[in-house]
Amino acid sequence: xxxxxxxxxxxxxxxxxxxxxxxxxxxxxxxxxxxxxxxxxxxxxxxxxxxxxxxxxxxxxxxxxxxxxxxxxxxxxxxxxxxxxxxxxxxxxxxxxxxxxxxxxxxxxxxxxxxxxxxxxxxxxxxxxxxxxxxxxxxxxxxxxxxxxxxxxxxxxxxxxxxxxxxxxxxxxxxxxxxxxxxxxxxxxxxxxxxxxxxxxxxxxxxxxxxxxxxxxxxxxxxxxxxxxxxxxxxxxxxxxxxxxxxxxxxxxxxxxxxxxxxxxxxxxxxxxxxxxxxxxxxxxxxxxxxxxxxxxxxxxxxxxxxxxxx
Amino acid sequence: xxxxxxxxxxxxxxxxxxxxxxxxxxxxxxxxxxxxxxxxxxxxxxxxxxxxxxxxxxxxxxxxxxxxxxxxxxxxxxxxxxxxxxxxxxxxxxxxxxxxxxxxxxxxxxxxxxxxxxxxxxxxxxxxxxxxxxxxxxxxxxxxxxxxxxxxxxxxxxxxxxxxxxxxxxxxxxxxxxxxxxxxxxxxxxxxxxxxxxxxxxxxxxxxxxxxxxxxxxxxxxxxxxxxxxxxxxxxxxxxxxxxxxxxxxxxxxxxxxxxxxxxxxxxxxxxxxxxxxxxxxxxxxxxxxxxxxxxxxxxxxxxxxxxxxxxxxxxxxxxxxxxxxxxxxxxxxxxxxxxxxxxxx
Ligand SMILES: Nc1ncnc2c1ncn2[C@@H]1O[C@H](COP(=O)(O)OP(=O)(O)O)[C@@H](O)[C@H]1O
Ligand SMILES: [Mg+2]
Numbered sequence: 001x002x003x004x005x006x007x008x009x010x011x012x013x014x015x016x017x018x019x020x021x022x023x024x025x026x027x028x029x030x031x032x033x034x035x036x037x038x039x040x041x042x043x044x045x046x047x048x049x050x051x052x053x054x055x056x057x058x059x060x061x062x063x064x065x066x067x068x069x070x071x072x073x074x075x076x077x078x079x080x081x082x083x084x085x086x087x088x089x090x091x092x093x094x095x096x097x098x099x100x101x102x103x104x105x106x107x108x109x110x111x112x113x114x115x116x117x118x119x120x121x122x123x124x125x126x127x128x129x130x131x132x133x134x135x136x137x138x139x140x141x142x143x144x145x146x147x148x149x150x151x152x153x154x155x156x157x158x159x160x161x162x163x164x165x166x167x168x169x170x171x172x173x174x175x176x177x178x179x180x181x182x183x184x185x186x187x188x189x190x191x192x193x194x195x196x197x198x199x200x201x202x203x204x205x206x207x208x209x210x211x212x213x214x215x216x217x218x219x220x221x222x223x224x225x226x227x228x229x230x231x232x233x234x235x236x237x238x239x240x241x242x243x244x245x246x247x248x249x250x251x252x253x254x255x256x257x258x259x260x261x262x263x264x265x266x267x268x269x270x271x272x273x274x275x276x277x278x279x280x281x282x283x284x285x286x287x288x289x290x291x292x293x294x295x296x297x298x299x300x301x302x303x304x305x306x307x308x309x310x311x
Numbered sequence: 312x313x314x315x316x317x318x319x320x321x322x323x324x325x326x327x328x329x330x331x332x333x334x335x336x337x338x339x340x341x342x343x344x345x346x347x348x349x350x351x352x353x354x355x356x357x358x359x360x361x362x363x364x365x366x367x368x369x370x371x372x373x374x375x376x377x378x379x380x381x382x383x384x385x386x387x388x389x390x391x392x393x394x395x396x397x398x399x400x401x402x403x404x405x406x407x408x409x410x411x412x413x414x415x416x417x418x419x420x421x422x423x424x425x426x427x428x429x430x431x432x433x434x435x436x437x438x439x440x441x442x443x444x445x446x447x448x449x450x451x452x453x454x455x456x457x458x459x460x461x462x463x464x465x466x467x468x469x470x471x472x473x474x475x476x477x478x479x480x481x482x483x484x485x486x487x488x489x490x491x492x493x494x495x496x497x498x499x500x501x502x503x504x505x506x507x508x509x510x511x512x513x514x515x516x517x518x519x520x521x522x523x524x525x526x527x528x529x530x531x532x533x534x535x536x537x538x539x540x541x542x543x544x545x546x547x548x549x550x551x552x553x554x555x556x557x558x559x560x561x562x563x564x565x566x567x568x569x570x571x572x573x574x575x576x577x578x579x580x581x582x583x584x585x586x587x588x589x590x591x592x593x594x595x596x597x598x599x600x601x602x603x604x605x606x607x608x609x610x611x612x613x614x615x616x617x618x619x620x621x622x623x624x625x626x627x628x629x630x631x632x633x634x635x636x637x638x639x640x641x642x643x644x645x646x647x648x649x650x651x652x653x654x655x656x657x
Contacts, residue, residue: 099522125524137519139512141580149505150512154524156505160533163504164497174505213523 052077052112052221052253053098059106060093060277067093068104069277075221080247080254082264085274086297091257092134094274095223098255099124099131111221125154130219132210134226134257140199144190144209147198148181151216184216187249188242204235211242218250225257240267261298265289273297338488343481351480356553358593359487360545365573365585366498367541372571373580374502375534376514377427378435381442382542382570384423387562388446389416389543390550391456394557397468398458405472409490409547416543417536419446424535428528443564450559457557464558467551483552490548494541499582501537510534511580542570572624576631578638587639596620 051074060068067090075081083091096102098109100119108115111127124130130151139147156177158170185191188208193201198209207227214222227243228236244267247254258264264271264285271288273281275297281288288294346355368382393412396403403411423442427435450456457465470477470486477486501507509530512520521527550557569592577588599620603611635642 101518101522121521122524122526124522131522133519137516139508139515139519141511141515142508146508146511150508150520150525151523153505153509153512158505160501160504160506160537163506164500166500170504177505217523 050113051075051110053255054110055094055098055107056110057107058094058097058104058109060090060097060102060104066277068097071107071274071277071279073272073279073282075253075255077220077253078247078251079269080243080256080267082256082258082268082271083274084258084261084264084271087259088276089274090277091259091274092225093277095131095225095255095257098223099129125217125219128217128220129223130214130217130221131223132207132214132225132227134229136203136206136210138198138206138210138213140197142198143195144198144201144212145178145181145185145194147209148184148212148216149177151213152177152180154217181212181216184212187245188212188215204231204239207231208239208242211239211246215246215250215252219252221255222246222252223255223257226259227256228263229259236263243267335492338492339485343485346481346484348480351484352553353597354593355484356480356487357549358589359484359491360549360553361570361573361592362586362589363491363494363548364542364545364570365577365589366495366582367538367545368570369574369580369582369585370498370502370510370541371534371538373574373578373584374507374514375510375531375538377424377531377534378432379439379442379535379538380436380564380567380571381423381439381446383562383564383566384442384446385416385420385539385542386546386549386566387450387559388419388539389413389546390557390562391450391559392416392543393547393551394465394467395456395458405468405470409544412547413540413544416546417540420535420539420542421532424532424539427531427535440564443567447559447563464556467555467557470551487548487552490544494544495582498541502580502582506530506533514580572628574638575628576638578640581638581640584638584640587643591639592624595624599623 054072054074056072058068058071058073060066071090071094073081073083073094083094085091093102097104098119100116100121103118108117109119110116111119111129139150142150156173158168158173162168162170163174182191182194185194188211190205190208190212193205198206201209211224211227214224224243228239231239240263243254243256246252256264256268266285268285271281271283271285272279273288273291273294275293280293280297281291283291342350342355364382364386367385368379371377371379389412392415393408396408396411397405400408419442423439423445426438430438454460470483472486477483502510509520509525512523512525513527513530517527546562549561554561573588573592574585575588576591577586578584596616600611600616603616603619607615631638
């Protein structure tokens, strides 16, 4: 039985804004490698390169609350991998495990073939992983430009004395940082608010600035925790367009968390569904749409799903 | 918390450097000609020393978000270190002693900054009290620091740079002004650099800062080091140029609080704020005592003055925290914008 359309009320929101994609890219920023099998169902997983990220038997609990139970997940290069599930299903916990904010009680995280019991957060940017947060985690006291520029802080090699005196490699570094931040701002259509304090922007724009801060590092793996939560339908479709455009431009692999089933259907290649910390389905959007356990998990929360305000 | 990252940007039409340069030209070219010795001794010298201490604490607390109640300890460390370098190292120029004193204060700052790697907010503030009590205790306990002087109060060395004596009130003023101007300029450069952005990032969201690859532990300790360096040099100015004696007593917990109040009233995370706050803290007691003497005559003795000072200051701080958390700087900018607007629309 297919999902009743009310539960998928925001399906059309995933159609991405064409003007975003049509925008020309400077050749220096063109992706080196386009993902080959875009749009193709991942039935031919065997032919795909080894996973960029894989989770094996992840378990995590807080006191008596089981947030994640024996979760496996593999993410292949170039795909948009959605993780959906009702509130409290463990989606954010999963991203926190991948980014080292939480240490799992059990299981391994394999990044690029290296296995971690606890992902080293401090090294995350160097490993090519960037993320956004479900609840905004911007630096309120910094301008939009400086917030985005801070996404390149992990690369800075000049020391404070060089920066203060403007000598050594600090000048070139500063110029490079700001110009790359400016390019991302332009890409995400944020140039107009470049010098505003980030806290003064409307919520939807702040979400986009956070995406910009993650993207500026040109990560190989981008973890997005409900980038469209609390947005209007048109904001959601715009954001979906940006996510897709970012993937095409930087050849980034995306793990996209959504509370809202509809949004991800048209956007993702494969969808994992969590419910009470367990993975209850992991398949293509079409298969997930028709999966009885998914329908059961979602029907119970269909009404609070409508506005997509999963916090 | 204050969100002013672009200090000195308060003239919308003029380039950023115009106002500071004009102020400096006035401070160097006009003030020495018209100032009385009272102005230098009682107002400008303590103002400069406290402003610099405020700049130092603002880097740590305003920008990097690490609360400290140990400022006076770092001032004392700077003052005593400069005294001893000057006394014991043959042929070291005064500037060299002052620089090394800053380094000593920075080293002590790093040691007492170590708890910040685990503690935050109130708990960190309490742990920085350890610096305050330890340094004062050590300086009183070991008479070596005061060259075994019986009273513990020692005369500061005479100020001279490149053979030019700077002992007069004007000379000491120019000496303090020069050091404060240079360090303030460097502090301004710092807070607008990548390192300054890292400070603010750690203050605003430590988890996000760590995830984007800012070296959080290193950056916190760097904030302690730089802040303590500047506060240590402020201590040298306080002892050598203002009081002209070096003694542990003036660097007590009251002084630490005073510097914290300076940046709260002036404006957190604002270089200008330290100067606004210091001006208020220095001028306010003098104004109050004049006013009290005028209104109450002999009834207004030093006890009453001290008490009323504390009451009014306490009330002011509460008012600022509630009504203007971004401090005098924000107030000033708003008034200026209004005036500019009124002027433009006429
Ligand atoms: N830091 C935490 N402390 C205690 N419980 C937590 C914490 N983080 C998550 N949980 C619990 O784990 C479960 C999963 O939460 P979460 O991962 O945020 O779900 P989702 O993102 O899918 O809404 C919830 O029951 C939540 O209360
Ligand atoms: Mg969540």
